[in-house]
Amino acid sequence: MGPLECFLFDVNTVLVDFDVKTKKCHWISKSEDWGLKKRLGNISDDLFRDAQLLLGSSFLPTFPILNQDNPTKRSDIREALALLNGAGQSVPQLCQQYRNDPNVVQLQYSDRYKKAVMTIRHHVISSVEQKTRPLDPDHAPSDVHEFVGRQLPDELYFYIQQGIMGTRVPNWLTSDEIVLDLPGGCADSDTYRRLMREQLNPLRAQSLSLLSTALHRYHQQRIVTLKMWYDNDPADEQIILRDHQSIKSQISGWKIHEADFPTAISSQQVCQSLRRHCYPLTDPSPSPQNEHSMLSALKALQDASFVPKTTSKPSNSVLRTDNEITYNVLWRFLQLRGFANEKHELTSWGVALEAAISSLDSADKMEEYVFVAIEMLRMGLVNGKDMTNIPGGAEHGSGK
Amino acid sequence: MTNLVSRIACFGRLKHKAVGYSGPLDRQLLSYSYMITAVRSSLRDLVETILVSMFLTHDAERDRNDYHELATRSVEQQSTKCYRTLTMTSLPFINDNGCGLAIATRTYLDAINKDGVQPTDKLKGQIKAQEDPYTWFQFVPNLSRNLDNAFKLWDAVGLYLSPVL
Numbered sequence: 001m002g003p004l005e006c007f008l009f010d011v012n013t014v015l016v017d018f019d020v021k022t023k024k025c026h027w028i029s030k031s032e033d034w035g036l037k038k039r040l041g042n043i044s045d046d047l048f049r050d051a052q053l054l055l056g057s058s059f060l061p062t063f064p065i066l067n068q069d070n071p072t073k074r075s076d077i078r079e080a081l082a083l084l085n086g087a088g089q090s091v092p093q094l095c096q097q098y099r100n101d102p103n104v105v106q107l108q109y110s111d112r113y114k115k116a117v118m119t120i121r122h123h124v125i126s127s128v129e130q131k132t133r134p135l136d137p138d139h140a141p142s143d144v145h146e147f148v149g150r151q152l153p154d155e156l157y158f159y160i161q162q163g164i165m166g167t168r169v170p171n172w173l174t175s176d177e178i179v180l181d182l183p184g185g186c187a188d189s190d191t192y193r194r195l196m197r198e199q200l201n202p203l204r205a206q207s208l209s210l211l212s213t214a215l216h217r218y219h220q221q222r223i224v225t226l227k228m229w230y231d232n233d234p235a236d237e238q239i240i241l242r243d244h245q246s247i248k249s250q251i252s253g254w255k256i257h258e259a260d261f262p263t264a265i266s267s268q269q270v271c272q273s274l275r276r277h278c279y280p281l282t283d284p285s286p287s288p289q290n291e292h293s294m295l296s297a298l299k300a301l302q303d304a305s306f307v308p309k310t311t312s313k314p315s316n317s318v319l320r321t322d323n324e325i326t327y328n329v330l331w332r333f334l335q336l337r338g339f340a341n342e343k344h345e346l347t348s349w350g351v352a353l354e355a356a357i358s359s360l361d362s363a364d365k366m367e368e369y370v371f372v373a374i375e376m377l378r379m380g381l382v383n384g385k386d387m388t389n390i391p392g393g394a395e396h397g398s399g400k
Numbered sequence: 401m402t403n404l405v406s407r408i409a410c411f412g413r414l415k416h417k418a419v420g421y422s423g424p425l426d427r428q429l430l431s432y433s434y435m436i437t438a439v440r441s442s443l444r445d446l447v448e449t450i451l452v453s454m455f456l457t458h459d460a461e462r463d464r465n466d467y468h469e470l471a472t473r474s475v476e477q478q479s480t481k482c483y484r485t486l487t488m489t490s491l492p493f494i495n496d497n498g499c500g501l502a503i504a505t506r507t508y509l510d511a512i513n514k515d516g517v518q519p520t521d522k523l524k525g526q527i528k529a530q531e532d533p534y535t536w537f538q539f540v541p542n543l544s545r546n547l548d549n550a551f552k553l554w555d556a557v558g559l560y561l562s563p564v565l
Contacts, residue, residue: 155462192431195438204445210453251450336446369413382402384402
């Protein structure tokens with residue numbers, strides 16, 4: 001099962017639909033006797049790939065001429081083939097034909113096509129042996145990093161595969177840019193632009209810096225720029241990682257072993273939270289609930305017998321249990337977000353956060369919502385002001 | 401005020417049946433929920449980066465299972481489970497919340513304030529119980545409880561944070 005983009009790679013058959021009830025599945029094949037290539041006139045692999053690329057994919061936008069007449073209708077592969085056949089079956093030649101078309105020029109289509117072909121040919125894959133390498137490495141040019149991005153340590157790829165980290169921050173680091181698009185339906189307001197362009201940068205800088213200091217020194221010298229949907233090169237907004245080098249050392253004091261945890265943090269808590277997060281959409285059963293780990297982490301910092309233990313002895317032994325890792329992550333996080341200070345005490349924001357979260361009933365599971373609300377309050381984004389210039393409210397809205 | 405209360409409700413999550421949403425829409429609240437999503441996912445990025453950097457710098461035990469034996473199935477499952485416990489269940493900000501609760505709250509507040517007079521408890525009850533003609537959210541099993549959550553959020557955020565501001 002997969003997207004038809006798989007055909008761009010060495011994949012012959014893609015399952016497109018699978019119905020458990022009727023026990024039927026549908027698939028599309030590329031090279032079989034009845035496959036797509038035969039049906040399109042026995043075309044070559046390269047021509048098939050080029051035609052597919054012209055239709056648009058995550059590697060290359062749709063060739064503008066294909067959408068020209070009717071932007072709402074999606075072109076099919078026959079139309080793409082017809083275009084290609086009129087240009088000697090070559091995309092660069094096709095771009096040359098349309099070199100005066102403003103859309104083709106603006107997209108830098110020819111260059112991006114070449115990049116896309118190389119990206120596909122030498123796409124980075126993960127092998128069963130947990131090695132990350134480009135396809136056909138023997139024939140890869142020496143500047144593969146120019147189009148697939150720089151390589152990170154295998155260890156990091158392993159964590160990504162294990163699902164403990166997403167790809168956003170590593171991608172920012174390997175490409176030196178943060179590409180931001182406007183989500184569908186979202187109003188393109190000044191408030192939203194400012195949030196995406198300026199206000200989130202300190203948070204992004206913390207993540208980038210923290211990751212880069214755990215990697216090769218090369219990554220710590222990078223300058224990451226933004227690419228906005230309305231501005232390709234906002235010169236004033238960039239994250240200079242050299243300026244954020246101290247983040248790791250600020251929080252490395254948090255290395256607290258379970259033996260020193262306040263008694264309130266029971267060893268079963270992490271397992272409990274597993275059950276808590278998997279509740280059905282219907283009303284949860286009224287079983288007794290443990291408090292949220294965020295609240296326990298905050299409460300611990302109010303415990304006069306706990307805090308001195310966390311700052312006195314730098315520990316050399318590594319953290320092992322789930323509980324140890326979870327809470328140390330949370331404490332580090334609270335400090336980086338300004339809810340705790342370097343002496344491991346709650347700041348006034350931390351005190352307010354603890355109070356707000358304590359006021360909730362843990363059965364309602366709303367702790368995280370309050371946290372995000374407070375972060376946005378600090379950015380000045382929680383108010384009743386009109387932020388979008390869009391008239392009206394809900395269907396029955398009054399706008400009051 | 402309606403704006404502010406429904407925006408704070410936007411941080412919460414509407415408990416909805418597992419079918420497509422069919423209630424009222426609101427582009428302002430949708431846009432607001434995208435801002436929340438942007439902040440929430442940036443916070444999640446930071447949490448994940450803290451976790452991974454602890455492994456990369458060996459503050460935390462990396463050898464949670466023998467990596468060389470990962471290819472063998474039983475070990476792989478065990479190891480995956482171990483990492484999944486760490487991320488999916490114990491660390492916050494992974495789930496998005498959408499703008500359903502905000503729209504429900506706004507729709508309710510607009511409905512009870514419609515005539516500009518003090519709403520009666522009877523009217524509030526009818527709307528909360530989704531009696532005809534107040535049937536905007538067909539697939540919300542318990543609107544009343546969802547609204548309670550929105551108001552609890554309002555209390556928690558509003559009441560406790562006013563001193564700091």
